[in-house]
Amino acid sequence: MKKERKIKTRSGFGIVLVAAAVLEAISCLMYFTSRAAIKQESEERAKTELRKAELEIEMHTIEMETAAKTLSLLLEKHIDDPNAAYADTRLAVSSLRENTSLAVAYIPDYFPKKGRYYEICSTRISPDSIHTRQIGSAEHDYTQMEWFQNGFVHDSCWWCEPYLDDSGSETFVVSCSYPVCDKEGRIVAVVCVDLSLEFLKTKLPNYLQVYPNSYYSIKSSKGEDIVRVMDTVPGKKYSLFEEEIDATGWHIEIVIPEEELFADLNRIGKIVGLLMLLGLVILILLVVHSVRTVRKMLDFAEKNQRIEGELEIAQTIQMAMLPKVFPPFMDRLDLNIHGMLRPAKEVGGDLYDFYVRDNKLLFCIGDVSGKGVPAALVMATARSLFRSISVHEEDAGRIVSMLNDAMTENNEQNMFVTLFLGILDLKTGEMNYCNAGHNAPVIVESLKFKVESLEVLPNLPLGIEAGFPFQTQHTKMQYGDTLFLYTDGLTEAENKNHEQFGDERMMRVLSDPRSERPQQLILSMEQAVDAFVGESQQSDDLTMCAIRYQIPALIMRNDIQQIPTLAEWIEGLEIPTELNMPVNLALEEAVTNVMLYAYPGRNDGKVFVEFQRVNNGKQLIFTISDSGIPFDPTAAPEADTTLSAEERQIGGLGIYLVRQLMDEVRYERIDDKNILTLVKTLNG
Amino acid sequence: MNTQIKESGNQVIASFSGRLDTAAAVPTAEAVKPLLEVENKEIILDCSQLEYISSSGLRIFLSIRKEAATHGSKVIVRNINADIRQVFMMTGFISLFDIQ
Numbered sequence: 175m176k177k178e179r180k181i182k183t184r185s186g187f188g189i190v191l192v193a194a195a196v197l198e199a200i201s202c203l204m205y206f207t208s209r210a211a212i213k214q215e216s217e218e219r220a221k222t223e224l225r226k227a228e229l230e231i232e233m234h235t236i237e238m239e240t241a242a243k244t245l246s247l248l249l250e251k252h253i254d255d256p257n258a259a260y261a262d263t264r265l266a267v268s269s270l271r272e273n274t275s276l277a278v279a280y281i282p283d284y285f286p287k288k289g290r291y292y293e294i295c296s297t298r299i300s301p302d303s304i305h306t307r308q309i310g311s312a313e314h315d316y317t318q319m320e321w322f323q324n325g326f327v328h329d330s331c332w333w334c335e336p337y338l339d340d341s342g343s344e345t346f347v348v349s350c351s352y353p354v355c356d357k358e359g360r361i362v363a364v365v366c367v368d369l370s371l372e373f374l375k376t377k378l379p380n381y382l383q384v385y386p387n388s389y390y391s392i393k394s395s396k397g398e399d400i401v402r403v404m405d406t407v408p409g410k411k412y413s414l415f416e417e418e419i420d421a422t423g424w425h426i427e428i429v430i431p432e433e434e435l436f437a438d439l440n441r442i443g444k445i446v447g448l449l450m451l452l453g454l455v456i457l458i459l460l461v462v463h464s465v466r467t468v469r470k471m472l473d474f475a476e477k478n479q480r481i482e483g484e485l486e487i488a489q490t491i492q493m494a495m496l497p498k499v500f501p502p503f504m505d506r507l508d509l510n511i512h513g514m515l516r517p518a519k520e521v522g523g524d525l526y527d528f529y530v531r532d533n534k535l536l537f538c539i540g541d542v543s544g545k546g547v548p549a550a551l552v553m554a555t556a557r558s559l560f561r562s563i564s565v566h567e568e569d570a571g572r573i574v575s576m577l578n579d580a581m582t583e584n585n586e587q588n589m590f591v592t593l594f595l596g597i598l599d600l601k602t603g604e605m606n607y608c609n610a611g612h613n614a615p616v617i618v619e620s621l622k623f624k625v626e627s628l629e630v631l632p633n634l635p636l637g638i639e640a641g642f643p644f645q646t647q648h649t650k651m652q653y654g655d656t657l658f659l660y661t662d663g664l665t666e667a668e669n670k671n672h673e674q675f676g677d678e679r680m681m682r683v684l685s686d687p688r689s690e691r692p693q694q695l696i697l698s699m700e701q702a703v704d705a706f707v708g709e710s711q712q713s714d715d716l717t718m719c720a721i722r723y724q725i726p727a728l729i730m731r732n733d734i735q736q737i738p739t740l741a742e743w744i745e746g747l748e749i750p751t752e753l754n755m756p757v758n759l760a761l762e763e764a765v766t767n768v769m770l771y772a773y774p775g776r777n778d779g780k781v782f783v784e785f786q787r788v789n790n791g792k793q794l795i796f797t798i799s800d801s802g803i804p805f806d807p808t809a810a811p812e813a814d815t816t817l818s819a820e821e822r823q824i825g826g827l828g829i830y831l832v833r834q835l836m837d838e839v840r841y842e843r844i845d846d847k848n849i850l851t852l853v854k855t856l857n858g
Numbered sequence: 859m860n861t862q863i864k865e866s867g868n869q870v871i872a873s874f875s876g877r878l879d880t881a882a883a884v885p886t887a888e889a890v891k892p893l894l895e896v897e898n899k900e901i902i903l904d905c906s907q908l909e910y911i912s913s914s915g916l917r918i919f920l921s922i923r924k925e926a927a928t929h930g931s932k933v934i935v936r937n938i939n940a941d942i943r944q945v946f947m948m949t950g951f952i953s954l955f956d957i958q
Contacts, residue, residue, distance in 0.1 A: 737881040755910065755941040762912045766880045816950060827913035827949060834948045 186465040190458050197450050201443075208439050213413070216384070216435050220415035220428045223381045227390075227426055228417050230377060234272075235350070235421040238367040239331040241266050241276065242352035245365045249278055249354045253362065256285040259294035260306050266367075267296040267304060274298065276367040277309070278354065279316045284362055291315065325351040325364030333422040336371060336400050346371040346400055348422065374401050382426070387434040395423030488550035489517055495525055495557045500693070502528070508600050509535060510746070512692035513659075513719030514700065516712070523549030523591075524661050524715035525557055533600045536564050539659040539719055540593040540612065543635075552589050556581065556636070560595070570595050570608035571646030574636070578610070582640040590637040594630070594659060603651040603723055608644050611635035613665065617649075618656040618684050618695070618720075625685045628657070651723040656692060658684060659721070663714035667703050670710045675703055691746060692720035732769040732779035732802075740765055740783065747785050749794060753854060756835040757794070763828035764798050764807065764850055772802025772848060796852040805848055806841045807832075860907075861889035869900045875907030883914030890918060894925040901926055903955075906937035911945060923954060934958055 245266040252258030259278050267276050275297035282290045291310030298304045316322045324332040328351070336346040347368050354363035374392060378401070382390035392400040411432040418425055433440075496515055503509050513526055523542025528535060538560050542549040559577050567573045574595050581591065594615060596607035609630035618625050633644050651657065660680070667675040683702045689695045696718055703716065728743040730736040744758055765781055773779030784797040807829050833839055838853035859882035860875045872893055878886060893901055901922065911919075919935070926933045935955040938946065946952040 734880045734884075737879050738877075741877070741879070755944070758910065759912055759945065762879055766912075766914070827916060831913060831945070831948065 183465060186461045190454065190461050193457055194454050197454070201446055201450060205439070205443055209436060212435060212439055216413060216430055217415065219384050220413075220430065221417075223384055224415060224417035224426055224428060226381045227378050228419055230381070231374075231419050231424070231426075232421060234369055234373065235333065235419070237270065238350045238369050239352070239421065241270055242331055242350050242365045242367045244269075245276065245278065245367075246352050246354045249363060249365070250356070253354070253356050256280075256288050256292065260296075263294050263296035264304050264306050267298045270298070272370065272373075273300065274368050274370060276365065278363050278365050279310060279322055280363040281361070282317060291317075321349040321351045321366045322364050325353045325366075326361055329353060331421070335394050335396055335398060346374075371400060382428055384428060385430055385434050388428060388430040390426065390428045393425045393427070395425075400424065484547050488547040491547075491550040491554050492517060492523070492525070495527070495554055497527065503530060506530070506600075508724050510692050510722040510724050511719065512696045514696055514717070516700075516716040518545075518663070518712045518714050518716075522663070522715040523553040524663060524717040525553045526659065526717060526719045527557055527560060528719075528721070529561070530600070531565070534568075535598040535600060535721070536596075537598070537659070537719070537721060538593055538595040539615075539661065539717065540591050540636075541661045541663075541715075541717075542591050543589050544587075548587060548589065552581075552591065552637075556591050556593070564595075564597075568597060568606075569646050570597055570606045571644045574608040574610050574633075574644040575642070578634075578636045578638075578642055578644065579640050581637040585637050588637075590635040592635045592661075596657070598651060598657075598721070598723065600723070603653070603655075604648065605651055605657075606646050606648050608646050609633055610644065613660060613662055615660070616658040616681070616684055617651070618658055619652070619654065625681055653723060656695065656720050656722040658695065658718065660718040661715065663712075663716045664699070664703060664718055666714065667707050667716065668710060668713065669707050675706050679706065690742075692722050695720045727785075728783040730765070730769075730781045730783070732773045732777065732781060732800075734766060734769050736769075736781075737762055737766065743783065750856065753794070753856070757796070757854065760832045760835040760852055760854075761796060761798070763832050764796075764852065767807045767828055768798060768800045768802070768805070768848070768850075772800045772805050774803065776802075792856050794854045794856070796854075798850040798852070800848050801846055802848060804843055806843075807850065808839055808841045859886060861886050863889070863892060869902055870896050871902045871904055873904040873907065877910040878908060878915035878918075879910065879912050880914045883912075883918060886915070887918050887921075890922060893922050894929075896926065896929060896931050898930040899932075901931050901933045903933065903935045904937065905935060905939075905942065908938070908942060911942050916945070916949060916951060919951070920954070932956065 245262055248262040248266070249259065252262065263276060263278060267274065270276075275295055277293050277295035279291075279293035285292050288308070289310070291312065291314070293308060293310030293314070293316050294306065295309050296304055296306040310316055320334045324334055330352075332351050334349050334351065336348050338346060347370055350367045350369065352365045352367075353361040354365060356362045378390070378392075390401070394400055413430045413432060413435065415428040415430075416425055492515075497511075497513060500512050502511050509530070511528065515524055515526065517524075522545050524540070525542070526537070526539040528537035530536070540553070540556055542552045542556070544552075556577065559580050560573075563576045563580075564573050567576070574593065577593070577595075591610070592612040593610040594607065594612040595610075596605050598605040607628075607630070610633050612630075612635075614627045614630040616625060616627050628649065629647070631645050631647065634642050665675055665677055665680060679702065680699070683689075683699050684695070686698060689698045699718060700716070728740065730739055740761060741758060744754075744761065749757060761783065765783065768781050769779075772781075779800060779802055782797075782799045784799070786795040786797075787793070810829055811826060832852065835854075836852040837855045838851070840851040840853075842849045842851070859878055860873075862873045862875075864871045864873070870893065872890060874886070876882065903919065903922070923933050933955060934957075936958045938957065943952075943957075946955075946957070
């Protein structure tokens with residue numbers, strides 16, 4: 175059982191462990207899948223936003239480049255006219271969407287009249303107001319400026335590095351340079367268009383702030399910061415996404431801290447983790463609970479099995495104590511006993527027992543209070559006490575007293591036994607008996623002339639009062655009387671309407687002339703009870719025993735009408751089936767002869783038929799005796815069976831048959847009696 | 859013991875059922891009296907329900923046989939069981955009757 179317990183506990187925890195492992199595996203899988211998905215999503219998002227930002231920026235840069243190129247073309251047309259720059263730059267700057275400035279700077283001394291430095295700059299301050307002025311001077315030597323120099327180096331638009339503009343507004347500006355060529359293709363001026371990077375601060379965050387705590391930076395091609403929001407913290411993990419602006423060579427970067435990216439996931443993960451833990455705890459509790467329940471169920475089943483086993487043992491004890499073989503005394507013709515005990519589902523404590531010694535039949539029937547193993551044990555005790563005490567006693571009352579004393583000793587459970595005990599002298603038919611609180615048995619006379627309960631004193635059941643004076647009673651059984659013993663399981667058998675079988679019904683069945691022999695009697699009583707009880711469950715042991723004090727011989731009057739009685743008597747002898755016809759026929763012929771010839775003129779003659787089994791049952795001896803006139807049937811001539819029908823005589827057939835059917839036929843005349851002995855030897 | 863007699867065309871059928879012992883022989887002898895007068899017919903003794911027969915019963919059969927002979931009738935014994943057959947054998951009755 176301990177091992178079983180261990181296994182149960184282990185398997186219980188095994189379940190929990192497996193469940194935990196599975197849950198853990200699933201949630202890990204989910205977590206990492208989600209992470210990957212989130213990462214991918216962030217990647218795509220960042221890329222999308224970067225593209226949008228790039229387009230936004232390019233929108234501006236392209237506009238500027240176009241303006242620069244257009245201005246250059248215009249200027250090239252008016253390359254000789256220094257004043258053209260005023261109109262052209264005004265025109266160019268007014269076409270731009272944003273308020274900005276652009277300028278054209280000529281190589282030194284291109285227009286000698288205008289001085290060494292000639293740079294015309296148009297600035298649009300508002301849609302209606304444009305300032306145009308010449309800003310080239312020795313102090314403002316544009317030739318040293320990057321944008322001017324760029325115009326010579328590159329023959330396409332070139333964006334310079336961002337720089338803070340002069341006005342001190344903290345805004346970065348980039349300039350796009352484009353050369354202006356004369357008719358010979360020499361670069362004579364450089365157009366410069368300014369682009370304020372203010373929009374980077376206002377517009378781009380809409381795109382580039384992909385996550386609340388992500389940030390972006392825009393760097394120039396040389397690595398200078400144009401826009402910067404935050405610093406990376408060493409030790410933290412980041413995802414970086416980059417895009418390059420082709421026109422300006424800038425790098426836009428989106429930086430997403432991983433903890434930002436997975437912030438929600440981690441939060442959910444923690445919640446799920448907690449829930450899982452909670453779930454596991456619940457699971458553990460359930461497992462523990464169910465293990466306990468299973469244990470309880472197993473214990474219960476075990477207990478049940480044990481109880482079933484005990485009931486079986488109790489029944490075995492009970493059945494072992496009962497007489498089993500019927501008819502019990504094959505060699506005694508003066509006794510015909512038949513009994514039965516049908517236990518109720520729950521073993522009760524009924525018993526009956528009998529045995530013969532010194533030509534006396536000692537018998538008892540009893541009912542132990544209670545049910546189950548205790549009752550069975552008390553029953554077994556009572557039975558062995560009966561056997562041992564009655565060996566040396568001839569008086570029923572004394573035996574019962576001794577039984578009572580033995581059973582009141584050590585009777586802590588206060589179990590008591592009702593009992594009827596009797597001793598029948600088989601020679602005389604005298605019976606002394608003692609009743610201890612049991613049902614009075616019934617005496618059934620042969621041919622049912624009288625069916626009456628035996629008069630009994632109740633005394634007391636056994637086991638109640640030590641030293642109680644049990645009284646012996648006497649009666650005399652006549653040949654053919656049957657003593658019917660029973661317990662209250664018979665009279666108190668209930669049908670589904672809770673009616674009891676009762677004494678009256680019992681008496682009625684006992685009075686039925688069709689059941690003469692004990693076996694028939696018991697059977698018809700059993701059938702009557704079963705029919706009465708119907709489908710209701712049997713609540714108590716059904717016990718009965720019929721003891722018939724028989725005539726050792728069959729006695730008939732010299733009346734051939736008694737021949738059926740002979741047939742019935744023969745049936746009661748229970749001889750082998752194959753001898754039925756020969757014995758019946760032989761006896762009938764012999765007896766008929768006696769009846770017809772032994773008592774001429776008389777009708778009160780008696781014919782006795784006795785039966786003995788000898789030589790280990792191998793020989794059957796029938797003795798037919800009468801006290802009529804001397805008559806030897808063997809002396810009569812036999813019939814001649816070879817004669818034809820016409821010649822055949824009516825008589826002589828009987829004795830002939832007797833001789834044919836029996837192995838030995840003997841006649842003697844002893845003590846004024848005719849004694850005809852017929853012997854049949856069994857084959858085999 | 860029960861005896862029934864039926865007439866059917868050229869046949870008279872007597873059915874015996876039960877035990878034809880000495881006691882039963884008395885009423886049976888009475889019951890078969892009509893058979894003793896039957897002329898020029900087939901008397902069938904149907905023994906399919908006959909369990910047992912003793913000498914008294916045999917006597918009745920014999921008397922039927924004898925009377926039939928004088929009245930020009932034929933007696934047929936039908937369906938005797940093994941026990942009765944044995945009795946017929948022992949007593950020589952087997953040759954006195956037409957057994958079917």
